[in-house]
Structure formats: structure tokens, C-alpha cells
Amino acid sequence: MGWQKQILRVNLTTGEIKKEPLIMDWAQDYLGGRGLATKYLWEGMDPSTDPMSPDNMLIFATGPLTGTMAATGGRYTVVTKGPLTNAIACSNSGGKFGAELKFAGYDMLILEGRSVKPVYLVIIDDKVELKDAADYWGTTVWHTEETLKEVHKDPQIKVASIGVAGEQGVKYACIVNDLHRAAGRSGVGAVMGSKHLKAIAVRGTQGVSVDKPKVFMQAATETKASLEDDGGRKSLTKYGTNAMIDTMNEFGGLPTDNFRSVQFEGTENINPAAMVRPNANGHVNLITNKACFGCTIACGRIAHIDQTHFSVRDRKEYWHASGGLEYETAYALGPVVGIDDIDALTFAGYLMNEHGMDPISFGVTLAAAMELYDLGIIDKQTTGGLDLSFGNAEALTTCAELTGKQEGFGVELGLGAKLLCQKYGRPELAMVVKGQEFAGYDSRALQGMGLGYATSNRGACHLKHDVFAEDMDDQTGAGKAQPCKTSQDKIAMVDSTGACLFTMSAWDTGEFQLLVDSACEGGSDGTWDNERLLLTGERIWNLERRFNLSAGLTRADDTLPPRLLKEPAPSGVAEGRVSALDTMLPEYYSLRGWTAEGVPTESTLNRLGLS
Amino acid sequence: MITLHLKVASSLRDTLCESVRESTAASSLDESTAAEIMQSGRLSLQMEEGSTPSDLLNKLGLPTEQRLMIIVDGKMVARTEYGTRELTDGVTVSLNPPIQAG
Ligand code: SF4
Numbered sequence: 001m002g003w004q005k006q007i008l009r010v011n012l013t014t015g016e017i018k019k020e021p022l023i024m025d026w027a028q029d030y031l032g033g034r035g036l037a038t039k040y041l042w043e044g045m046d047p048s049t050d051p052m053s054p055d056n057m058l059i060f061a062t063g064p065l066t067g068t069m070a071a072t073g074g075r076y077t078v079v080t081k082g083p084l085t086n087a088i089a090c091s092n093s094g095g096k097f098g099a100e101l102k103f104a105g106y107d108m109l110i111l112e113g114r115s116v117k118p119v120y121l122v123i124i125d126d127k128v129e130l131k132d133a134a135d136y137w138g139t140t141v142w143h144t145e146e147t148l149k150e151v152h153k154d155p156q157i158k159v160a161s162i163g164v165a166g167e168q169g170v171k172y173a174c175i176v177n178d179l180h181r182a183a184g185r186s187g188v189g190a191v192m193g194s195k196h197l198k199a200i201a202v203r204g205t206q207g208v209s210v211d212k213p214k215v216f217m218q219a220a221t222e223t224k225a226s227l228e229d230d231g232g233r234k235s236l237t238k239y240g241t242n243a244m245i246d247t248m249n250e251f252g253g254l255p256t257d258n259f260r261s262v263q264f265e266g267t268e269n270i271n272p273a274a275m276v277r278p279n280a281n282g283h284v285n286l287i288t289n290k291a292c293f294g295c296t297i298a299c300g301r302i303a304h305i306d307q308t309h310f311s312v313r314d315r316k317e318y319w320h321a322s323g324g325l326e327y328e329t330a331y332a333l334g335p336v337v338g339i340d341d342i343d344a345l346t347f348a349g350y351l352m353n354e355h356g357m358d359p360i361s362f363g364v365t366l367a368a369a370m371e372l373y374d375l376g377i378i379d380k381q382t383t384g385g386l387d388l389s390f391g392n393a394e395a396l397t398t399c400a401e402l403t404g405k406q407e408g409f410g411v412e413l414g415l416g417a418k419l420l421c422q423k424y425g426r427p428e429l430a431m432v433v434k435g436q437e438f439a440g441y442d443s444r445a446l447q448g449m450g451l452g453y454a455t456s457n458r459g460a461c462h463l464k465h466d467v468f469a470e471d472m473d474d475q476t477g478a479g480k481a482q483p484c485k486t487s488q489d490k491i492a493m494v495d496s497t498g499a500c501l502f503t504m505s506a507w508d509t510g511e512f513q514l515l516v517d518s519a520c521e522g523g524s525d526g527t528w529d530n531e532r533l534l535l536t537g538e539r540i541w542n543l544e545r546r547f548n549l550s551a552g553l554t555r556a557d558d559t560l561p562p563r564l565l566k567e568p569a570p571s572g573v574a575e576g577r578v579s580a581l582d583t584m585l586p587e588y589y590s591l592r593g594w595t596a597e598g599v600p601t602e603s604t605l606n607r608l609g610l611s
Numbered sequence: 612m613i614t615l616h617l618k619v620a621s622s623l624r625d626t627l628c629e630s631v632r633e634s635t636a637a638s639s640l641d642e643s644t645a646a647e648i649m650q651s652g653r654l655s656l657q658m659e660e661g662s663t664p665s666d667l668l669n670k671l672g673l674p675t676e677q678r679l680m681i682i683v684d685g686k687m688v689a690r691t692e693y694g695t696r697e698l699t700d701g702v703t704v705s706l707n708p709p710i711q712a713g
Contacts, residue, residue, distance in 0.1 A: 156640055232711055239622040241713035246620035246652075250682050250705045273621035273652065327713030376658060440713065467674075468710040552680065573687040 001209040002064030003027055004288045008106045008128060010121060012195050013054060013113030018127050022107050028523035029609065031516070034090045035540035037061035037079035040110060040545055041088070047550035051083040051187075052169065053196040058085050060101065060200070061109075061161070063498025064520045067102035067208040067293075069220040072500035074099045074293025081551065083194075084171045084184035084361065084416055085434040085459040088547045089186030092463075092495055093160075093571030094292030094300075095178030100158040103204025112196060114374075120144075120161075120199040122152070125206065133198040138164060138510060140404075141176040141452010149170030149200045162189040163356035168406040169193060170414035172361030172437070173234045180298075180323030180353040181292065186436060187416075188456050189356050216518035217444035223503075223511045224296055232505030236299040237289060239272040241327035244440075246271050250333075251472075253445035255438065256335040258367035259431050259563055262572045264444045266340025269459075270330050275301070275341055281308055282422065285342055287321050294594035297502055299490035301325060305350070309343035312396045322350050328462075332363025332508035333400075337370060338390035348400040355404025361416055363439035366399055368417040368429050369409075384408040388434035421457055428562045434459035443560060443579045444569035446471040448480035450579040451588060452488070454558045463501060465492055475573055477580025481587040486534075509533055539608040542592075542600050548609065555598040558585060613700035616665065619652040621709040623679075624710045627706070630672030660700075667704065675696040680707040 009018045022449050030036040037059040045275045049055045058080045065073040069350060076098025076301075082089030104123050105140060106438025112120075118137040119130045136144045145159040159177065166173035166189030173189030174182040183189075209492055210216040215384050227233050248254040249267045256264040268274065276285040283306040291298035305312050305323025312318040324346060327422040334340060372378045373388035380386065388395050404409025417430035436459025448467025453460045466487040467480055477578050490509060494501050497516055509530045517528040525532060548557075559565075564579045589596060593604030605611045619627055628645040648654050658667065659688040664681050673679065681688045688696055698704065 232709075235622055238625075243620070243622035243708055244711065244713035246622070247680060250620070250707050251680065251687075251710065252685075253710075267677055268651070271621045273624065273649070277650070368681040394693070446710070447692055463712060466712060468712065471708045473686075475687070499713065571685070573682060573685065575685070 001211045001521060002068070003032065004102060004105050004107050006106055006210070007108040008111060008123065008521050009067045009112070010112060010130070011113045012115040012119065012130070014326040015130055017130070017183055019223050019519040021456045024523070028525065029536065030540060031496035031536055032063035032066070032492065033061050033075065033496040033498055034077045034079060034092070035492060035536065037077060038088065038090065038540060038547070039541050040108070041079055042547055044110070047081070047547045048538050049081060049554060051081040051086060052189060053352045054195070056081050056194070058111040058188070058191050058195060059108060061415060061495055062098050062102045062107055066513055067099040068210060068519060069217065070499055070515050070519070071220070071224045071292065072292065072295045073295065074295065074502050075500055076101065076186045076496060078183040080188055080191045082188065082458065083169070083190045084187040085436050087434050087457060087459060087551060087553055088544050089188050089458055091174070091183035091185045091188045092496070093175070093177055093181050093183040094500060095181030097158040097160050097202065097294045098498070099293040100202045100204050100563060102208055103206050104202050105204065105206050107131050109200070111197060113440070114194065115196040118196045118198050120148070120201065121197065123202040124198065124214045125204055130155055134200045137167060140164070140354045142179060142573035143197050145179055148199060154203060157201050157203045159199055159201045161356070162192050163354065163404060163424070164406055164417060165355050165404055166190055166193035166416065168414070168595070170357060170403065170406065171416040171419070172358040174356050174358045176353055176356050178290065182353065182356070182358070184358045185360070185461065196268060196371060210519040212518045212522045216515070219514035219518050223507060223515060226511065227296055227503060227506045234296055236297050236502060236505070238300045239301050240289065242272050242275070242301070242330050244327040245330055248440060249444055251424060252569060252574055253442045254331065254335050255440060255442050257338045258371040258429065259338060260371070262445060262569050264340070265332070269340040270334050270342050270345055271326065272370030275303065275325060279306060281306055282527070285346060286324055292500070295500065297500070299502060303346050305346050309347070310394065311344055318347065318350060321409070323353055328439055332360045333396060336363050336367045336440070337396055339396050341391050341393040344393035344397055348396050351397070351400040351404050357404060362400065362403060362429050362441055365413050365415070365417040365420060366396065366543060368421050368431065371429050372421070372424050372426060372499060377426060382409070430562070431561055432460055433560060436460045442569065443564050444577050445475060445572055445574040446558070446582050446610045447584065448476045448484050450560055450564065451477070451480055451484045451584040452562050454581055454585065455484070457548055464488055466491065466504065476578060477584045481584050481591055485588060485591045488541055489534055489537035491537070492540040493533050494534070496540060533544035535608070539610060542604065542608050542610055545600060549599060558598055560599035613660055613662065613698065615658055615698060616701070617641050617654040617656055617685045618703055618705040619648060619654065621652060622708050623706055624649050626654055627671060627673065633672060638689055658698065662698050663696055663706070664688055664698065667698065668693070678709045682691070682707070
């Protein structure tokens with residue numbers, strides 16, 4: 001158990017809704033969440049499919065720990081082929097939506113085809129219906145979620161929806177649930193929009209059973225206790241992820257002005273201290289922290305904007321509290337575009353949630369546009385009169401809104417950095433891997449991070465590997481390939497359990513063994529021990545890789561932009577260094593059991609049961 | 612004596628203020644200095660010549676086993692050097708939590 005052993009398949013072209021038994025042999029090999037959804041994707045569609053075509057599958061997958069008493073057991077993952085990268089996309093979200101889907105009785109929701117007209121899906125336990133979404137199409141995530149709760153007369157209904165950005169195919173549109181939690185990366189919201197699916201509203205009243213209840217309760221209690229005592233956990237609770245902004249700035253790994261610099265003068269205005277410091281009007285940005293379902297960490301921030309700030313002065317509708325700055329939002333709406341106005345960053349963050357856009361990709365795309373503007377390649381005529389100088393806070397908030405509504409220059413920003421820079425003949429200015437924009441860690445200072453970015457199956461991503469300790473201790477490429485590979489496998493496993501990877505501050509594979517083995521039956525392999533969990537993670541990583549190779553990606557896609565390979569870091573602890581990707585990558589391929597071209601060998605596939 | 616200029620990450624400031632108040636450095640730290648640390652993360656501190664990062668952490672009451680990132684004048688100090696690396700007069704010592712996923 002752990003699994004509900006049932007999936008829901010909805011064909012949006014025909015309107016057919018089917019409940020199917022979960023294929024337990026696959027669950028035993030891939031657990032759930034990211035891994036199991038990847039298996040269903042691999043078996044269910046041709047990887048060369050156009051991501052925006054009806055033939056692309058869009059899968060919402062919970063893990064066996066989702067909806068259980070395990071700490072942070074509220075996660076779900078959206079897996080599809082991503083329009084930003086033309087590679088596999090797996091985008092993880094928290095909030096309460098994932099647990100609710102599980103409570104409704106489903107491990108997974110598979111969406112296929114394309115509806116003729118806009119629809120939304122209502123799942124209330126066994127009762128599943130497609131409904132007309134004409135009244136919601138063209139409206140925001142926030143309007144959709146709040147109205148659906150009213151229309152269905154159930155404030156407890158959980159909603160995942162897209163904004164106009166997703167409807168109009170913004171390459172980095174996301175799916176937002178619980179107003180400010182998002183399956184944020186790789187453009188999964190654009191795929192949902194291409195299917196003319198505005199929202200999914202779910203309400204479940206069933207419990208989740210586990211295989212060995214007493215052992216599981218003890219495991220849940222013990223693992224919660226270890227989180228409780230952990231210093232990393234305490235920091236996440238008290239300061240949120242934005243604690244990282246000071247560290248990265250001092251280290252010289254904080255991408256600034258489209259990665260021209262690696263340190264930002266304005267961090268003191270947007271760091272956790274600034275979030276609690278009263279401004280000249282006595283306004284304090286941060287209100288409180290917030291947890292996802294079942295989470296004892298509560299890293300989320302709830303903030304509000306100074307009502308006198310230019311961005312909301314005449315807009316009362318934004319005076320309420322909502323999601324506040326986390327590290328990636330702060331970086332992508334701050335240093336990378338040279339802005340240190342905390343209210344502007346918070347407002348732009350609101351707009352990302354309201355319109356359903358990934359703040360990382362939006363911010364790095366805007367940074368590329370700012371560099372194009374700085375170089376005179378685009379001008380006010382191109383931008384519709386906007387001054388896109390680095391540091392212009394009004395440009396940030398205006399562009400965020402234009403992109404969310406797909407108006408004016410926002411249409412170009414919706415292309416993402418890669419296509420935008422290609423359009424203006426300067427592809428090298430796009431700070432992306434496989435078309436996806438970088439998170440807030442510069443790979444000249446964090447070499448292992450650079451290897452992780454280059455080899456990430458979903459394009460540049462900081463959440464699919466963990467080489468932080470090694471990168472902190474040493475700024476060369478030596479010794480980074482092994483921890484990069486091992487942590488990629490481990491995180492693929494964690495993402496497939498339904499728990500949050502921020503538990504890894506305190507937990508290692510042993511804690512997941514305790515939880516997964518007591519929650520899930522072991523099948524013919526017996527127990528879920530450490531070795532099996534890590535092998536499962538490795539299998540998932542390799543299946544994602546196979547999907548990408550079949551989609552046409554090659555070794556040439558495992559690279560970094562020229563700026564990181566050729567332009568030395570201008571300051572910080574890695575001053576003068578460039579990325580050592582050329583030495584790390586062959587070592588990494590060899591450790592993975594891949595050929596020099598990055599293709600899994602037959603013996604690797606055999607070992608992982610992927611032949 | 613040497614003077615060290617400390618630069619403290621926001622997420623270490625509470626801990627530092629509390630521990631400095633209770634440590635041997637308390638004599639040079641009053642409430643307004645603590646408020647200054649909270650505000651700007653800056654503090655100048657006198658230490659014996661030949662002091663090391665470990666001596667500094669002891670003086671500040673920060674546990675040496677805590678995984679911190681120490682940067683002196685923009686250069687990383689390896690953990691293995693905490694007990695041996697001499698801090699010189701006038702350097703800026705930056706104290707930060709370790710890097711983790713954000
Ligand atoms: S640690 Fe943060 S992101 Fe993870 S489940 Fe908890 S609140 Fe959500």
C-alpha cells in the first residue's frame with residue numbers, strides 16, 4: 001500500500017474518463033511521483049511528439065508518501081514533454097493539491113488529447129466530470145481558484161490552474177495550486193493550456209493506507225524528530241530559502257546583471273533581514289511562514305507590499321498577503337536583473353503566481369532582454385517604450401504584467417531567453433541549458449552545480465542534484481562528478497516518494513528506507529532497502545535520459561553557455577575561474593555507464609532493467 | 612591586538628547577537644551594537660595577534676563544529692584551516708551559513 005492502486009485517465013479530445021488499476025509492477029520499479037509518471041510517459045507516447053500537440057501526455061503524479069503522516073508528504077509532480085526544452089519535464093509542487101488527489105483515490109491523473117473548447121476537470125472522489133471553462137478562460141489563476149471554490153460551494157476544494165500565460169503558450173508558464181504553490185518549471189502550464197484545460201478542482205474524502213501501520217507511525221515520528229533537531233531545517237523555518245542570498249553573494253555565486261557579475265551590491269535590501277526590517281513607513285514585508293501539507297519545515301513565506309509603493313499605490317487588489325520572497329524568486333526578480341527594491345520584487349512575485357509563470361525563467365529572460373537593450377540590439381521601439389536598463393524596478397513590474405497578460409513586449413518575453421536571444425541574433429546571451437533558464441547559482445563558483453545543470457534531464461535546474469557541500473569546499477571541477485551522479489539518483493528517488501527534497505538537510509536514504517518500506521509492500525524484491533531505493537533513482541534518471549535521447553537530444557545539449565565556459569568569474573572566491581565542464585563531463589558519463597556520447601550502454605540498461 | 616571587520620549573513624545575526632551577549636566578547640558589545648549587527652550585519656572586533664578562525668568562532672560563541680562558510684577578504688577558508696590560518700589586522704571576515712538548495 002502507500003499507493004491507492006488506481007489512476008485516472010482523461011482523454012480531452014473524446015471526453016472519455018477512465019479509472020484504471022495502477023500497474024503495480026511499474027510501481028515496484030519506479031515508486032511513484034516523478035519516476036512512475038516517467039514510466040507511464042515513456043510507455044504512452046512517442047518522445048519525438050511536439051510538446052504542444054494533443055499527443056503529448058500531461059501527468060499529475062503523487063508518491064506513496066503523499067497524503068500520509070510522513071513529514072512533507074504532500075508533494076506531487078507534473079511530468080510531460082516540456083515546450084521550453086523539448087525534453088522531459090518534471091515539475092514538483094507542494095501545497096495541498098497533491099494530497100487531495102490522493103484522498104480522492106488516485107495515485108495519478110493522466111491527461112491526453114485536446115478539448116475543442118476550454119474545460120476544467122472536477123474530481124470529487126469517484127465523481128469525475130469535465131465542465132465548460134468559458135467563464136474562466138482569459139482570467140487569472142487567482143480568479144479561477146477563488147471562483148471555483150465559490151461555484152462548487154466548497155472552500156476546501158483544491159485547485160491547480162493556469163493563467164493567460166499558460167493559455168497563450170508562454171514557454172515557461174506554470175501550473176499553480178493553492179494560490180501560490182507551483183509546478184513551476186519547464187513550461188508544464190503551456191502544455192495544460194495547449195489541451196484547453198484551464199483547471200483541475202479536486203476534493204477527496206478517502207484516507208491513505210500504509211502497509212505496516214505501526215512501523216510506519218514510528219518511522220514518521222522518528223524522522224520528524226530528526227528534522228526537528230536539524231540546523232538546516234531550523235534555518236529554513238526561520239528564514240526560508242532566501243537565507244541563501246547572503247551566502248551566495250559573499251561566495252561570488254549570485255548571478256547578477258545576466259551573469260555579467262557574480263556579486264550584487266543590493267543584497268542587504270532584499271535578504272531575510274530586509275524582509276523583517278521596517279521601512280521608512282514602518283511597513284514590514286514579511287508576515288509569517290507557511291507550510292505545505294504535512295510539512296514540519298514550513299519554508300514558505302507570506303508577505304505583503306507597502307501600500308504606498310509605486311507598484312500597488314492605486315491597486316487595492318494587491319494589498320493582501322500572499323507568497324513572499326524565496327531565494328529563487330529573490331534572485332530572479334532581483335540580482336539577475338539588477339534590482340533591489342523589495343516591494344517591486346514581492347509584487348513581481350505576486351504577478352508570477354497570479355498569472356502562472358515561472359519566476360526563474362521570467363527573470364532570466366528579462367535579464368537577457370536587458371543585456372540586449374544595454375548593447376543597443378533592442379531599443380525603446382522594440383520594447384514599446386520601456387526603458388530596460390538593468391536595475392529598473394518599474395520595468396520589472398511592467399514586464400511581469402505584460403508577460404502574464406501576453407501584451408506588448410510581454411509576448412517576446414514569453415518566448416524564454418533562448419528564443420528571444422536567437423531572434424535578435426545573440427544566442428550566446430541566453431543563460432540556459434537545453435533552453436531552460438538557470439537558477440541562482442553561478443557555475444564558475446559552483447563547479448558541481450555546473451555539471452548538474454549541464455546534465456539535468458529537464459534543462460538547467462538546481463533541484464535535481466546536491467553538490468553544495470563539495471562546491472563549498474573546493475572551487476575546482478575535481479571530485480564533483482561522483483557526488484553529482486549519486487545525488488541525482490538519490491533526488492530522483494526522493495521526488496518519487498511524495499516527500500519534499502528539503503528534508504534532505506536532515507534525512508539520507510536511511511530515513512526514506514524507514515518510511516517507504518513501512519508504507520509500501522515490497523513486491524517480489526522484498527524490502528525497500530537503501531540499495532533498492534538508490535537503484536530505483538538511477539533507473540529513473542536513465543529512463544529520463546533515454547526519453548531525451550529518443551526526443552533527439554544529444555551530448556551537445558549537455559553544455560553551458562559560452563559566458564560560463566569562457567568568461568572568468570569577475571570576483572568572489574572563484575575569481576578568474578571558468579566552468580571546468582570539459583573535464584567533469586567525460587568522468588560523469590563514465591561513472592554513469594554511458595558511452596563517450598552520453599548514451600547508456602547495453603550493460604547499464606541491463607543492470608537497471610531498462611533493456 | 613588586531614581589528615577584524617565582521618560581515619554576518621542575515622540568518623546568523625540572531626544567533627550571533629545572542630551568543631556574543633553571553634560570551635567573553637560581551638564586554639565590547641552593548642544593546643546598540645547588537646542592534647547594529649541585526650541591522651547591517653557589520654561588527655568590528657579586537658582580537659589577539661595570531662588569532663585563527665576557530666579563535667574567532669570561540670570568541671563569538673559560535674560552535675566550531677557548526678558548518679559555516681568563512682570568507683576572509685574574498686577568499687574561502689577551508690575547514691581544515693580554521694585552527695591554523697592566522698587572521699591579520701584589518702581583514703574582513705564574512706560569516707555565512709553553508710550553501711544549500713534554495
Ligand atoms: S519544506 Fe517548504 S517546500 Fe518543502 S514541503 Fe515544506 S513548506 Fe513545502
